[in-house]
Amino acid sequence: xxxxxxxxxxxxxRSLLAELLAERGNGVKNVGTSWLARQEIAFxxxxxxxxxxxLTPGGFEGLxxxxxxxxxxxxxxxxMLKGEDDFSVAIKSGIADYLLFKPFRADEMWGIVDSAISxxxxxxxx
Numbered sequence: 001x002x003x004x005x006x007x008x009x010x011x012x013x014r015s016l017l018a019e020l021l022a023e024r025g026n027g028v029k030n031v032g033t034s035w036l037a038r039q040e041i042a043f044x045x046x047x048x049x050x051x052x053x054x055l056t057p058g059g060f061e062g063l064x065x066x067x068x069x070x071x072x073x074x075x076x077x078x079x080m081l082k083g084e085d086d087f088s089v090a091i092k093s094g095i096a097d098y099l100l101f102k103p104f105r106a107d108e109m110w111g112i113v114d115s116a117i118s119x120x121x122x123x124x125x126x
Contacts, residue, residue: 002027003117006046008037034065048116050079066096077116
């Protein structure tokens with residue numbers, strides 16, 4: 001099963017993250033705004049969304065994107081990327097399925113992504 005992963009981040013590093021995720025044979029797309037993310041989710045239906053908390057400088061657009069997606073029972077699993085200084089906000093939000101603090105090591109990311117992929121495969125069975 002090819003897992004589809006959508007990476008949403010304001011910063012150009014999203015391309016590097018997308019390349020890393022694609023190395024394992026995942027279908028990966030990346031966009032820089034929540035508006036583009038909503039379009040990709042509606043038409044491409046990814047299994048996993050990786051989004052930054054801030055999609056606008058100093059803003060909370062990533063959090064708003066997640067809140068919007070939670071209204072749909074078919075929403076993908078969500079991994080939120082956060083800076084360590086935002087720890088309390090991330091914990092209080094409680095709306096992402098997975099949380100990864102930046103900077104992170106590749107093995108940390110793969111542990112979380114593998115958990116999300118296992119969940120996506122499990123949900124396909126039912």
